[in-house]
Amino acid sequence: MASAVVVARQFDDTDQQRRASDLGMWVFLATEVLFFGALFVAYTATRVHDPAAFEIASRLTNVTLGSINTGVLLTSSLVMALAVRSAKLGLRRASIVFMGATIVLGIAFLAIKGTEYWLDYAGHLVPAINFSHPGPHAGGVENFFYLYFFMTGVHSLHMLVGIVTVSVLLIMAARGDFTPWYFTPVELGGLYWHLIDIVWVFLYPLLYLVGRSS
Amino acid sequence: MIAHPVPAARTYVLVWVALMCLLALTLGSAFLPLGSLNSAINLIIAVAKALLVAFFFMHLRSAHYMLRIAAAAGFFWLAILICLSLTDFLAR
Numbered sequence: 001m002a003s004a005v006v007v008a009r010q011f012d013d014t015d016q017q018r019r020a021s022d023l024g025m026w027v028f029l030a031t032e033v034l035f036f037g038a039l040f041v042a043y044t045a046t047r048v049h050d051p052a053a054f055e056i057a058s059r060l061t062n063v064t065l066g067s068i069n070t071g072v073l074l075t076s077s078l079v080m081a082l083a084v085r086s087a088k089l090g091l092r093r094a095s096i097v098f099m100g101a102t103i104v105l106g107i108a109f110l111a112i113k114g115t116e117y118w119l120d121y122a123g124h125l126v127p128a129i130n131f132s133h134p135g136p137h138a139g140g141v142e143n144f145f146y147l148y149f150f151m152t153g154v155h156s157l158h159m160l161v162g163i164v165t166v167s168v169l170l171i172m173a174a175r176g177d178f179t180p181w182y183f184t185p186v187e188l189g190g191l192y193w194h195l196i197d198i199v200w201v202f203l204y205p206l207l208y209l210v211g212r213s214s
Numbered sequence: 215m216i217a218h219p220v221p222a223a224r225t226y227v228l229v230w231v232a233l234m235c236l237l238a239l240t241l242g243s244a245f246l247p248l249g250s251l252n253s254a255i256n257l258i259i260a261v262a263k264a265l266l267v268a269f270f271f272m273h274l275r276s277a278h279y280m281l282r283i284a285a286a287a288g289f290f291w292l293a294i295l296i297c298l299s300l301t302d303f304l305a306r
Binding site: 023038044049197 | 227230233240246247271284292295
């Protein structure tokens with residue numbers, strides 16, 4: 001019901017209110033881009049310093065699980081986009097189902113990532129805990145794995161926040177909070193989820209695909 | 215007050231198919247011995263995937279120009295961060 005939309009005092013109408021929310025979210029996402037960006041710059045500087053070590057180290061990551069996880073995350077983004085679309089159309093049941101699927105895929109991603117961490121630990125690849133690597137590039141390889149754990153770790157933390165966010169959205173949708181005139185939280189939650197997907201899209205080739213052909 | 219028009223579900227599914235094709239392409243190309251081209255191809259494909267997600271899933275395609283500027287600003291400052299840092303690291 002259109003009348004159920006509350007317009008805050010500082011806005012003229014719901015359209016202006018919604019545009020302000022979208023803008024605020026994109027400004028927040030820009031800070032996230034710069035937050036992860038600093039890590040990508042650290043990666044680049046370290047890789048330029050010892051490119052051969054990064055080729056050796058990248059080959060030690062699990063490319064099968066990494067690629068499956070990329071597919072899982074891209075699929076979760078599709079499902080989340082469909083959840084947002086359903087919420088906008090007022091298809092409550094569909095939006096709930098799609099949000100549930102997004103949560104399941106997000107948890108699957110973290111489970112696969114956790115399996116990888118366990119395999120990395122078994123392979124003595126965790127710096128400061130049990131890292132050991134023979135050969136002249138040991139230092140560079142260790143640097144790669146510092147970055148690998150920090151970047152994927154921070155990304156996984158964002159995934160966790162995303163899963164909690166979508167869970168809250170699912171409860172709100174089940175309560176019937178969203179209408180074709182009011183769906184801002186779903187829209188913004190979707191934007192967050194997609195940005196975390198974009199971050200992984202860059203992490204995947206930089207961590208898993210370097211030096212595979214040599 | 216009117217509900218806003220939304221893209222067809224088909225559009226989203228087609229974007230997903232394109233994303234999966236790009237994933238297969240980047241994975242496959244990584245195993246071909248192309249020298250420094252490998253990294254270039256991987257990054258170009260990553261940018262293509264990011265643009266697909268941003269324009270279709272994040273609705274930048276139909277967004278108000280204000281939103282597009284805000285979205286571009288983050289990446290613009292990131293480009294400055296990367297370029298200025300590399301003038302140091304690449305010139306050592």
